[in-house]
Amino acid sequence: MRKKCLLNSSLFLFILSISLNIFSCSSSKLKVQYFQDIPDSGQLKQIARAEYTPPVIKVDDILTVVVQTIDPQNTxxxxLGNVPVASTGISLSSTTAAATTQQSSGYLVDKDGAIVLPILGKITVAGxxxxxxxxxxxxxxxxxYKNPTVIVRFANFKVSVTGEVLKPxxxxxxxxxxxxxxxxxxxxDLTIFGKRENVLLIRENEDGTKTPYRVNLKKSNIMSAPYFYLRQNDVIYVEPRKAKSDATDASQAKYITLAASILSVLIILATRK
Incomplete structure (x- = not known):
């Protein structure tokens, strides 16, 4: 009788441990899921398109300018005047921090808002x-030139992503x-600790001031928001959901639960002999 009660207790403990593990996994998945307001099945509604406004050239921007003609030697x-300009960015991970140098080839927009092209001269492009x-x-x-084809692109359209992401x-x-x-x-992508419902986007205005936006990645309406498309020098900051110490405690609790499950199985096997 005592052996049977021990078996039932162990079985109950095992089921409870497994249930806690399943609940913990389901809860974690819910925290990291994007666009939770989009149903899994059924007829899905269309999402309104975000308005896209082309970025404007500013002072200190770098532009790649290519002029093509029938004879490539003419231009x-x-x-070849698209001079490489080095810019250094910091790439971080959970264990390392490394500086990466990126090359941006192009013509620098000077303080007058102009670029100086060989043969063509000084041309105002800012604004x-x-x-x-x-x-x-x-x-x-x-x-x-006769029938030239001109291509102009940004060479330094940069965005900063920091906080709880894998590669800031x-x-x-x-x-x-x-x-x-x-x-x-x-x-x-965001780490497991990133707040998906409260991502901060900081945007620089024409007068140099900054405008913050709060972004909820759990809602599909961000794809219709005016800040959905980024601009030069935008900064995305992902706030941590909890302190690292709390995360470590949660991880330890998960291992303890798993250990309890394994111990329950061993007890059941031992009492059956």
Missing amino acids: AVIN HTTSEATAIINEVALKF GVYVMPNERVSILDAIALAG
């Missing part, structure tokens, strides 16, 4: 988008149309 001096700058430079190029750092984007999800993906 080689302009294209314009890259599409508008392309048209301006192309108009000047027509005075020197400064990222130079390959194009202008970049969303907050793109930047988070480049940074390796």
Whole structure:
């Protein structure tokens, strides 16, 4: 009789331990899930498109300018004038911190808002988008070349991602149309400790002031928000959900629960002999 009671107690302890583990896993998954307001099945509603505003060229921006003609040698001096400019970013992880040097090739926008191109001369581009700058430079190029094709791109469209992400750092984007999800993906996604419902986006205004936005990654409406598409020098900060010490305590509690489950199984096997 005593042996049977011990067996029942051990079985109960084992089931309880497994239940706690399952509940803990389900709770953790719920904390890290994105877009929780989108149902798993059924007819899904369309999400309104976020308005995209092309970025404007500013002083100290670096532009890559390429002019193409039938004879590449005619414009080689302009294209080779995209001088590499080194910029250093810090890439951090949970165990290491490393400085990474990134090369941005292009023409620097001076304090007058202009770039100086070989042959074409000094051209004002600040305050314009890259599409508008392309048209301006192309108009000047027509005075020197027949049917030129001009390409203008940002060489230093950078975004900083810091806080509770796997790879914090400064990222130079390959194009202008970049969303907050793109930047988070480049940074390796949020860690388990990151607050997905309260991500901070800091944006620099034209007058140098900063505007903060709070982003809830658990809601799908961020894909319609005016801050969904990023601008130059945006900073994304992911606030930690809890202190590292609390996280360590939670991890230890999980191992204790697992150990209790294993011990329960051993007790059951021993009492059956």
